[in-house]
Amino acid sequence: MNDLISRQTEFFDVVDQIVKLDKLSHSYLIEINDFDEDIKHIKCFVKMILCKNKDVSYNKLNCSFCNICKLIDEDNYPDLKIVESDGQWIKKSQLLELKSEYQNKSLLDNKRVYIIKDADKLNSSSANTILKFLEEPEEDIIAILLTNNRYKVIETILSRCQILSLKEENENIDIDDNLITLLRLIIDGEALFIHYKSLIDDILIDKEISKQLFIKIENIFIDYLNYMSLKQSELNGEVITILKDISEKNIIKYISIIEDELPKLSFNINYKLWLDSIFSKLVEVRKCMM
Ligand SMILES: [Zn+2]
Known part of the structure; x- marks a missing residue:
């Protein structure tokens, strides 16, 4: 719980600076734990953007007496729309509707904000509709995309957003x-095959142990991304040294390989074949860096 509170404090410290220094970007992807819990924080951010009482101290208790803030609190502010899916995906038509609503100039002479709940429910077809909107943002329109897991958001969207987090951190991974x-060998690439035999004999002894280790490796990568983008997480010094030359894009590649391959271990799959497959894919990432 303490973790979570410090997370919120960090989030508001960051957005406070963004607003104060007038460094708002056009699109944010905010990682949250739970929409119903976190929407109050998101609305607070929106109020910080829209409220005209600039002398109000912008902490979490920001203004709720001006007309703008009142309307936001009551979900009645006309230039704040929330898009949410009513099924598996957010539909293209919902985004087209959103775009047309934001096409006309606002009557309120203020910035406008839209929120997309579950940005991971944008598939490539619906995402295409919104991409242009994110790419050529109108001066006064700000997008806030929310997700429980930023690694489920398709990369074309992710790469256009500034990423913030309200999400509780993973439990500290005990690093042995x-x-x-294993991490060193993965990053080295070819070494995975060179040390194949000792890896299987000593470390990746069986399916279950492999599964646990790769889950930890994935969490290390995720922690490292947080460390890179937000400088918020504490990270093992050895891990930082091993990963320091790897770009964010490649870390994301590693994560998605592990996410694709791990579930296959639950099927009745030949373990050695599984190792060959995941190793080849991991080595490929390294080769592409050369
Ligand atoms: Zn206000």
């Missing part, structure tokens, strides 16, 4: 020698 060795 085996984990460090």
Whole structure:
């Protein structure tokens, strides 16, 4: 719980600076724990953007007495729309409707904001509709995309947003020698095959142990991304040294390979074949960096 509170404090410290320094970007992707819980924080951010009482101290208790803030609190502010899916995906038609609503100039002479709940429910077809909107933002329109897991958001969207987080951190991973060795070999690439035999004999002994280790490796990558983008997470020094030359894009590639391959372990799959497959894909990432 303490973690969560400090997370919120960090979030508001960041947005406070953004607003104060007038450094708003056009699109934010905010990682949250739970929409119903976190929407109050998101609305607070929106109020910080829209409220005209600039002398109000912008902490979490920001203004709720001006007309704008009142309307936002009551969900009646006309230039704040929330798009949410009513099924598996957010539909193209919902986004077209949103775009047409924001096409006309606002009558309120203020910035306008729209929120997309579950940005991970934008598939490539619906995302295309919104991309142009994110790419050529009108001066006064700000997008806030929300997700529980930013790694489920398609990359074309992700890369156009500034990423913020209200999400509770992963529990600290206890990092042992085996984990460090495996991480080193993954990052080295070819070494995975060179040390294949000792890896299987000593570290990746069976399916279950492999599964646990790769989950930890994935969490290390996720922690490292947080560390890169927000400088918020504390990270093991050895991990930082191993990963320091790897770009964000490649870290995301590693994560998605592990996410694709891990579920296959639950099927009745030949374990050695599974290892060959995941190793080849991991090595490929390294090759592409050369
Ligand atoms: Zn206000």
